[in-house]
Amino acid sequence: MQCASVKLKFLIKTIYNPCYCCAWLLYYLLKDFLQRFRMSTNDVRVRFAPSPTGQVHIGNIRTAIFNFLFARNQGGKFILRVEDTDIERSTPEAIAKLFEVMQWLKLEVDEEPVYQTSLAGAHLEAAEKLIAKGDAYKFAKGEGGEEATLYRIPIDVESLNFVRKVGAQSVALHPDKDFIAGPEGISYALISKKGKAVPLEACLAGFQNLKLFNEDNDCIFELVPNLEAILSGERFIIDAAVRAEYDRYEVFFDDLVKGQLAKPLDSMKDLVIVRSNGTPVFHLANVCDDASQAISHIIRGDDHVENTYRHIFLFHSLGYDVPKYAHLPMIVNASGKPYSKRDGDAFVGDFKAKGYIAQALFNYLTLLGWSPGDDREKMSLNEIIKAFDITRVKSAAAQMDMNKLFNLNGQYMEEMPFTDFYSKVADELAQYDWFDSENTGYNHQVAALLQSRTKLFSQVDAWKYFYSNEYELNAKLIRKNLSRDGVISALSALAEKLSSPEYFASKELLESIVAEIGEANGFANGKLNLPIRLTVSGSNSGADLYETLLLLGAECVSSRLARAAGILEMVSAE
RNA sequence: CACCCCAUCGUCUAGUUGGCCUAGGACACAGGGUUUUCAUCCCUGCAACACGGGUUCGAAUCCCGUUGGGGUGACCA
Incomplete structure (x- = not known):
């Protein structure tokens, strides 16, 4: 390109020799035009090339995300190449898992996925070509071993x-x-x-x-x-x-x-490019495929920089242009070490299972090693694509911060349309035997009440008290709060009063009744809230108390309050 | 052992052409406030340029060294 520009400049100069000004002007106009032309017929092509051997690693999917973002930002193509040549370890299940995860994160590819096994013939041809050119040779290390092909x-x-x-x-x-x-x-x-x-x-x-x-x-x-x-x-x-x-x-x-x-x-x-058993090695296969798929930018993990020095030579010897490279820093675990299988939370599937929202995880992963340069953190996909600049990626390793991911997930959860929220929640709740999926009207009300305080879908396990009397009890807090003088008798009085459904007509009415009974038993306004909450839900946290009581209904609230003494006795016995 | 790379609050980061930095934001944590309760929200605090030299009027920002960490090292990808 540069060479072409220089030639162009020279050409124009010679034609318009008398008028250098015109020549320069024309040159810049043409150059600009050429650049625009190149932009419009974009040849940016990037690939995500995982080996489908088991679960999809979090660091791996981050690489996919950055490739995707780069392609979208540049208006180029994002391609998936499944490097399935390791027949021992590559399984159909793993490939299915890979697709599932990419679909979940909405990493849409622009071309049909290519399987490396289908390209294997070209690899050996390339090796032959290199031998013929004198750039590769056969060599057996040690005595009597089979010969491998080495690239010189x-x-x-x-x-x-x-x-x-x-x-x-x-x-x-x-x-x-x-x-x-x-x-x-x-x-x-x-x-x-x-x-x-x-x-x-x-x-x-x-x-x-x-x-x-x-x-x-x-x-x-x-x-x-x-x-x-x-x-x-x-x-x-x-x-x-x-x-x-x-x-x-x-x-x-x-x-x-x-x-x-x-x-x-x-x-x-020198490096082995064909094993002594005749199969091509990663280096050869990788370079051949990137060349044949016309990959313009190779965006991959840090662990490949050493390979790059060798791959550059291979591209050249094979007669291809060397692509541009971008090496992403690794993601490390909580102790700053590289992730291993033992660490937990190393796989995308773990996050999905725990109830993280795909967009939240996507957004979070985007912020690991990259930032838009301003204070924005929670961004829509379009914002991220627009702001994405591969040269702004940091070169140091980054640690996952579960707290921050959790927080970000909560933000996404909060602004999620209710219908989306509800359908996810219903899926999640379906696994519990106490959940009544038929009771949709009630379920909607429960979900609506809890949406703003849910940060993770898996947290719905705490909703049990809306469905069953067998809810978990926070023994320590119950012991402390229900044993205070007069609490039990006040709760009993309240139980009796609230047994008639008429008081559940409105939140305000309910509040006034509780205040009334509380006062009659010597409790200032609000002092009974925690004991009531603990009795009916077993926990000190939840949604607005009165809305919760309203939902639970007179019969349920009254009977639970009535057994306050029993609950206290039960947890004290423990 | 050799070579390559990296180094700002506990964590993610801003800072990149040296001066707007007594280092900014977010998460977490601590304290306080609003809310009769839960959550939200608001305020305040805590807390970092790995270390040592050098260049310079001036360095987180440039150079050298040290330390620490990571990657790679002939048939894994």
Whole structure:
């Protein structure tokens, strides 16, 4: 693109030589037009490429979310590639789970999902192509083993625009260990601070213009003149070398979130691309698929940065453009360590099961490692898409904060349309035998009363007292509050009075009755509220007391209040 | 062990072209207020630039080092 622009500029300049001003103006207008054109025929394509081996991990789905957001923000395509080549571990159940989770979070893909197994033929073809080009070779490690196919990091690096020279290196070699140069690379040993040998291996490309010297400072080996022999299989073993001199080069790329990243070639090794059993390795498959699917931006976890240095070479050797990369920081557990299966709450399914709202989890995950730059936190999907900027993603790992997720979920819960809320709640309640799904009118009233104080769907287990007399009792609070002088007798008096339904005509009437009875028994206004609540619900928290009583009805309230003494006795006996 | 990466309140983060930062917001926590009760809401408080050098008139922001953490290291993805 840049090259084209320069050519264009030159062309226009030569045509309009007499008038540079016009040329410049025209150039900028054209450039602008080209940019707009490119925007409209967007070629941004990103993919989410999970291995379906069991549950969907929370960190994994975050990667999917960021890919999705990037695609939507850029007007590009979001693609799902199921990397199911691990036949042992990939199961149909896991794939179904993956779809379920993505659907739940509304991560809509723009093309039919692609299964990597269907692409496997191309991987081996690519390997053959690399061997034919001389960029890959067969090698068996150890004695008598089967040969695997290894990709050779290109030794001719000068023409590579993603490799640069860092400088001349001069390192001391450990005298006890041989310096070996063979077709599969170089093996040698450095000297540690304590004088011990530090064995190392690297690719041939890492040692440009290598020269080895002995104790007398005589050059005893040079790589370049022997390169041809080495590549055709010869192995040089130099035992008296004490120093190596070479030009160090490094691969580099601009990561959209981490900035420019680089790695010296002398710390890289040739890599296996086809196993000795003939199956392609992840690196090859991944690169081939990203190329064949024309992926423009690879957005993936932090744990892949090391792979990126190698994949860049593979893309190039296979004759493809290198895509742009963005490496997302990992999500860590409460103790700051990487999530493991044992941690709990590591899978998306756990959150769904606990009654979190998909949008809330989505919104929360979005805020892990990213922020819009202002103080907005609770945002609609459209707001997030509009604000999303991959370069604003942080490069440090983030911890899940269950409190904050819980709080955010509560906010979503509160503003959820009642009908949506009710249907979820009814589903959740269906699992309890005390729930009466037939009684829809009553159920609606209960749900309406409790919606604003529900932060998680699983909390509906506390609604039992609306349906059954066998509700949980907070023993400690009941002991404390019902044992006070006069409380039981006041509750009995109230029970008697409230046995007639006429007082349940309105909230106000009910309040006045309670106040009246309370006063008659020596309780100031409001002092009876907690004892009443504890008696009829077993808990000190809930909805507005009088609305609750109204819903429960005269018969229920009266009978529960009447057994206050029994309840107190029961919890005291414990 | 080698290489790569990261480092602001307990947690998520704002801060990114050095001065509007005696470091802002949110969650959590503590205290107070409104509400006869529950919840909501409001106010206040607590609390961080990992450490040590350097550059500079001035650094959370740039450079170096240390420490700590993470990733990767020939046939997992």
